[in-house]
Amino acid sequence: MVQPSTVGKPSTGGRRRPGRLPLTRDRIFRAAYIFVDDHGLRALSMRKLAAELGVEAMSLYNHIDNKDDILAGIGDLVFAEIDIPKRASESWAPWTRRVAHAAREALSDHTNVVPIILAGPNRGTAYLHLMESMLGVMRDAGFDANMAHRGWHTLVAHVLGYVLQQTATPILVSASPGRSPAPTRSIALADLPGDDFPHIVEIAPLLAECRTIDEFDFGLDMILSGLQSKLDNGPGR
């Protein structure tokens, strides 16, 4: 990797630019990943990303196809942060629980990137390995292919759905449905008219403090024990 003919100036690799590493797909992806984490998805532009790398925007096109290519790369970096636990002697359910929590955690740590994952098909290697592992553990536990497939879908739906609600549920909400003046953005859910929305008002304090882990576990437990009982109650459909 290090060019052996290069002498002196130990910190820089050659004569490209003072102290600049060469561009690679990987370096572009990582820079974009950090940029989105820090500034949000909408702020990401080819020009600003290039500036972050000390380069002009057009240089990026020597390594990537287009912006979508970069977005796909960023998306898979989130899945790469989920480390898939080794299967100890534990049963499929606790193992799956740990994976589900690891996924929830990784996605929650990078909410700015989540919209990318949701926008289109994920075909990155990290995603595929995660999927493969989950299916394998279920198959080994005795689920048939059909059941493993459905269980996987249900679990993914739960994780994605939960992470979504961390951002998609309005804690602050406008009380006036029509055209609204500027300050309305910060009226709390609890301030909705109690006549129209009594039950929303009732649970408003719960919503405000609900992004906890046992919120997540509440649904996860139902899914895992539901799957377990299908496993126990018979091999048939």
Add this chain to the structure above:
Amino acid sequence: MVQPSTVGKPSTGGRRRPGRLPLTRDRIFRAAYIFVDDHGLRALSMRKLAAELGVEAMSLYNHIDNKDDILAGIGDLVFAEIDIPKRASESWAPWTRRVAHAAREALSDHTNVVPIILAGPNRGTAYLHLMESMLGVMRDAGFDANMAHRGWHTLVAHVLGYVLQQTATPILVSASPGRSPAPTRSIALADLPGDDFPHIVEIAPLLAECRTIDEFDFGLDMILSGLQSKLDNGPGR
């Protein structure tokens, strides 16, 4: 609403423009909704939307704040398509099942709009009314506020997660993880290397044909019966 002083020319409302209705927030939202359904979210621009309405882009700003304002309007139009069933004599579970299916159907019919709903907090009136109804039915059935809150979260997570996978699961996928030439986009999941992804390859045919309703019901049933048993097994936490 109809200006009484206007005479003749029954189809046009006045002298604004030949045959042009006046702009309103509602007309802008509906036009944008249809445009996104037809051409996708990324194709939506202020200029093209204005053209669709027979108007210049800047005119839109007389009625809406900015593009995000329009997006929020579009998002709530999807929820407005969910008609909330009247509560007959049925129990909370079948009623909730019907609402969940109605929501799944509305979202599935407007997949281009779904990313808007997922991108940020929903505070539209249609969304709030849906939420209020679901909470109310659960409370009436005997769930306490805490349980209703959690149940609502779990159900929403399931619906959103399911709809997501209709778009986010790769049916077609690249078999070569690194830089890939153009035609790779259309290599099927089933063509993944079987050594690395045996279980994905195994369920690939299931994935290809799985966007069925009983896929959805599989998880929904587990959630509903899980909630029912919590309701039966005691009022406490």
Add this chain to the structure above:
DNA sequence: ACCTGAACACCGTTCAAGT
């Protein structure tokens, strides 16, 4: 009151030209 021409500060992407 509502619409618009012109303008501003941006975009993603291409391509011929540089080294």
Add this chain to the structure above:
DNA sequence: ACCTGAACACCGTTCAAGT
């Protein structure tokens, strides 16, 4: 082989000017 200046066809949004 890799980088870039200049250019193209777009963006969202503002503002003063029109009716």
